[in-house]
Amino acid sequence: MRKLAFGYSTRCNIRCEHCVAAEDIPDNKKMDHTRAEKIIVEMARAGVGGISFSAGEPFLYLNEIAGLVKLCSQMGIYTRIVTNSFWAKTAEASHGLVSKLKENGLCQLRLSYSRWHQKHVNQENVLNAAVSCQKIGLDYFVSFVTDFSLEDDPYEQFLRDHGLLFFPEPVIYAGRAASFKPRRILTDYQANCCDMNPYLTPDLDMYACCDAGNHFPETDFFFLGNLNDRTMEQLFIITETHQLYSLIRTMGITNIASFTGMKSREIITYGKCQLCRKLFNSPESLAKLRNEVSRLAAWSR
Numbered sequence: 001m002r003k004l005a006f007g008y009s010t011r012c013n014i015r016c017e018h019c020v021a022a023e024d025i026p027d028n029k030k031m032d033h034t035r036a037e038k039i040i041v042e043m044a045r046a047g048v049g050g051i052s053f054s055a056g057e058p059f060l061y062l063n064e065i066a067g068l069v070k071l072c073s074q075m076g077i078y079t080r081i082v083t084n085s086f087w088a089k090t091a092e093a094s095h096g097l098v099s100k101l102k103e104n105g106l107c108q109l110r111l112s113y114s115r116w117h118q119k120h121v122n123q124e125n126v127l128n129a130a131v132s133c134q135k136i137g138l139d140y141f142v143s144f145v146t147d148f149s150l151e152d153d154p155y156e157q158f159l160r161d162h163g164l165l166f167f168p169e170p171v172i173y174a175g176r177a178a179s180f181k182p183r184r185i186l187t188d189y190q191a192n193c194c195d196m197n198p199y200l201t202p203d204l205d206m207y208a209c210c211d212a213g214n215h216f217p218e219t220d221f222f223f224l225g226n227l228n229d230r231t232m233e234q235l236f237i238i239t240e241t242h243q244l245y246s247l248i249r250t251m252g253i254t255n256i257a258s259f260t261g262m263k264s265r266e267i268i269t270y271g272k273c274q275l276c277r278k279l280f281n282s283p284e285s286l287a288k289l290r291n292e293v294s295r296l297a298a299w300s301r
């Protein structure tokens, strides 16, 4: 099923130190609402079955997003909203907003949570939002962004103490987090395959990766094109037929790194997106991989 991260606006009301969505420059772009409606209809025709409203903070445009969610529901598209829960200051306020979105057909809320988010938003807000979802019967989960340091223990314990559904998500060392000291990796030699759901920006640029991949300025490796120049169907076909993207999905970043000659001992010191950046944000490394893509594709055990 085709899925897409829909960046209706890059505006956010807080400024997390770890945010990949923006570098130092304030970025407050917003899509035209009527155009967004047309894009959703086009996406449904292109077989998109799931949309995640992400990028900035979608609740800053609640009425507009609620309208888009309703349209998606009418077109049979699964919807998720990613939010920092700033709006859930009280149980009542939270209940009202979650009910409204559920009535519009929202399928899931993803609540962002971390020691960086919680410098700006009380963790009780996240609890209020999650409890509202539980009471109203809306699917939710907490996305617990962590660098796996001791500092994060109390934040994880809060989620456990309240029995909230959560999934740890490694911090991505890009955007504002690019200057963070990367953690010491203590894990297996794993494939690091990626689903690679595309990301649509408010400017209608589409990227093959919705996470750090739109921050590869040296090569623009994941840039697919702009919706003003191509159709949604054409942009999806580009991402689905691109040889290196396909290998990221099936072979994984780790095997590609090994193919380029990186030592295994060095590979395991990188996080997934860091390794991806090393391979694909370097013009030299990318040119080499492009030249040798057929040999890479045949490189299997």
Ligand code: SF4
Pocket (backbone or CB within 6 Å): 012, 013, 014, 015, 016, 018, 019, 020, 021, 055, 056, 057, 084, 112, 117
């Ligand atoms: S991580 Fe999310 S909540 Fe934090 S500044 Fe970025 S977009 Fe806003």
Ligand code: SF4
Pocket (backbone or CB within 6 Å): 193, 194, 196, 209, 210, 211, 212, 213, 248, 253, 272, 273, 276, 277
């Ligand atoms: S590893 Fe690469 S493709 Fe996967 S999420 Fe990170 S930047 Fe995107």
